[in-house]
Amino acid sequence: xxxxxxxxxxxxxxxxxxxxxxxxxxxxxxxxxxxxxxxxxxxxxxxxxxxxxxxxxxxxxxxxxxxxxxxxxxxxxxxxxxxxxxxxxxxxxxxxxxxxxxxxxxxxxxxxxxxxxxxxxxxxxxxxxxxxxxxxxxxxxxxxxxxxxxxxxxxxxxxxxxxxxxxxxxxxxxxxxxxxxxxxxxxxxxxxxxxxxxxxxxxxxxxxxxxxxxxxxxxxxxxxxxxxxxxxxxxxxxxxxxxxxxxxxxxxxxxxxxxxxxxxxxxxxxxxxxxxxxxxxxxxxxxxxxxxxxxxxxxxxxxxxxxxxxxxxxxxxxxxxxxxxxxxxxxxxxxxxxxxxxxxxxxxxxxxxxxxxxxxxxxxxxxxxxxxxxxxxxxxxxxxxxxxxxxxxxxxxxxxxxxxxxxxxxxxx
Amino acid sequence: xxxxxxxxxxxxxxxxxxxxxxxxxxxxxxxxxxxxxxxxxxxxxxxxxxxxxxxxx
Numbered sequence: 001x002x003x004x005x006x007x008x009x010x011x012x013x014x015x016x017x018x019x020x021x022x023x024x025x026x027x028x029x030x031x032x033x034x035x036x037x038x039x040x041x042x043x044x045x046x047x048x049x050x051x052x053x054x055x056x057x058x059x060x061x062x063x064x065x066x067x068x069x070x071x072x073x074x075x076x077x078x079x080x081x082x083x084x085x086x087x088x089x090x091x092x093x094x095x096x097x098x099x100x101x102x103x104x105x106x107x108x109x110x111x112x113x114x115x116x117x118x119x120x121x122x123x124x125x126x127x128x129x130x131x132x133x134x135x136x137x138x139x140x141x142x143x144x145x146x147x148x149x150x151x152x153x154x155x156x157x158x159x160x161x162x163x164x165x166x167x168x169x170x171x172x173x174x175x176x177x178x179x180x181x182x183x184x185x186x187x188x189x190x191x192x193x194x195x196x197x198x199x200x201x202x203x204x205x206x207x208x209x210x211x212x213x214x215x216x217x218x219x220x221x222x223x224x225x226x227x228x229x230x231x232x233x234x235x236x237x238x239x240x241x242x243x244x245x246x247x248x249x250x251x252x253x254x255x256x257x258x259x260x261x262x263x264x265x266x267x268x269x270x271x272x273x274x275x276x277x278x279x280x281x282x283x284x285x286x287x288x289x290x291x292x293x294x295x296x297x298x299x300x301x302x303x304x305x306x307x308x309x310x311x312x313x314x315x316x317x318x319x320x321x322x323x324x325x326x327x328x329x330x331x332x333x334x335x336x337x338x339x340x341x342x343x344x345x346x347x348x349x350x351x352x353x354x355x356x357x358x359x360x361x362x363x364x365x366x367x368x369x370x371x372x373x374x375x376x377x378x379x380x381x382x383x384x385x386x387x388x389x390x391x392x393x394x395x396x397x398x399x400x401x402x403x404x405x406x407x408x409x410x411x412x413x
Numbered sequence: 414x415x416x417x418x419x420x421x422x423x424x425x426x427x428x429x430x431x432x433x434x435x436x437x438x439x440x441x442x443x444x445x446x447x448x449x450x451x452x453x454x455x456x457x458x459x460x461x462x463x464x465x466x467x468x469x470x
Contacts, residue, residue, distance in 0.1 A: 340433050
């Protein structure tokens with residue numbers, strides 16, 4: 001149980017809230033690369049309504065939705081060679097928010113020099129557009145390994161989920177759910193559908209788990225039934241990358257699950273995959289982007305695969321989980337550690353300090369730990385994950401199978 | 414008052430109000446994890462039966 005007051009503190013992400021101030025110290029994916037075009041689009045991040053565009057010179061801009069003039073939405077606008085022109089009266093703004101033009105005003109007026117649109121810095125990296133909504137100077141955009149490898153294929157799935165981001169993040173420090181939500185419940189659905197026996201890999205029982213706060217967030221370790229502390233699930237583990245990502249995968253298949261708070265009650269979930277077989281992957285022309293569906297043709301929540309099961313477990317906790325009614329046990333110590341870490345980092349920000357995972361020095365790459373043989377076997381994990389995660393919706397899934405050349409697993413037949 | 418907050422209103426180390434108070438259960442015992450921003454102390458308060466076991470004499 002967590003008090004209602006502390007649950008509020010944990011989950012509110014808007015400007016001026018303790019969590020909102022913490023989260024504003026980080027760069028956030030605000031769009032996939034294909035969303036930043038000459039057509040301005042509405043985006044929402046940390047409770048703020050924004051407009052994203054790419055002007056004729058290729059500059060990507062992110063402005064507050066409302067025009068400073070008469071408050072019309074700037075997505076009702078035209079991208080020019082330089083900047084975005086409001087569709088209502090033609091005021092034009094650059095990516096720094098400077099007002100470049102006010103067509104209706106006298107030619108010799110200096111009025112435009114006193115007007116600024118709210119503008120936020122943006123950077124493109126690895127097929128994503130990142131934005132920073134916090135106080136200046138902005139920290140460095142972290143160049144996590146998956147975003148910068150030049151010998152990997154990538155694809156990016158995404159969906160808007162109707163729940164607060166913290167309950168999604170808590171799933172990443174809750175190893176036991178794997179053997180139940182995916183192992184037992186997932187296999188139960190397979191039985192009902194006549195799709196064969198239990199899934200491999202995710203049905204393995206946990207013998208012990210451990211969590212450790214480290215420089216990148218929380219490192220998660222597990223020993224599964226039949227395994228030992230010499231296996232990489234324990235010796236290496238994989239991280240929750242603070243404050244918003246899970247790193248998961250096995251040799252050659254490394255992924256981020258990125259949880260981007262749209263507002264208190266909605267989260268943009270990004271499944272960011274890299275495919276990097278031994279020796280590297282051939283060049284990839286463009287990073288494919290796809291939407292992950294949430295419901296089937298009957299309107300039912302899709303839950304016949306691993307990510308669908310996770311999504312439904314997150315959403316059914318409510319828009320904001322009422323933690324004053326929960327009953328945690330010893331198997332929830334990872335969840336407690338994460339909540340404490342958020343509380344500690346909010347306090348650091350309140351004291352004027354940089355929180356964990358804030359990078360001020362330029363860097364080439366930030367390498368993160370991740371086991372090669374996850375759940376005992378890299379091949380078995382890849383066979384499962386490329387079929388039973390959101391990758392099943394990837395437009396390049398068949399190419400991925402070919403890239404790795406893993407045998408077709410018996411459990412699919 | 415909220416029952417969790419009422420459980421541990423003051424940091425056992427320095428007496429300030431803890432910033433983080435989280436209850437969980439171990440069998441019949443209530444455990445309350447506290448983190449205090451004032452002294453940066455973390456502790457677990459256990460509300461349960463006291464079982465005193467002396468070492469073998």
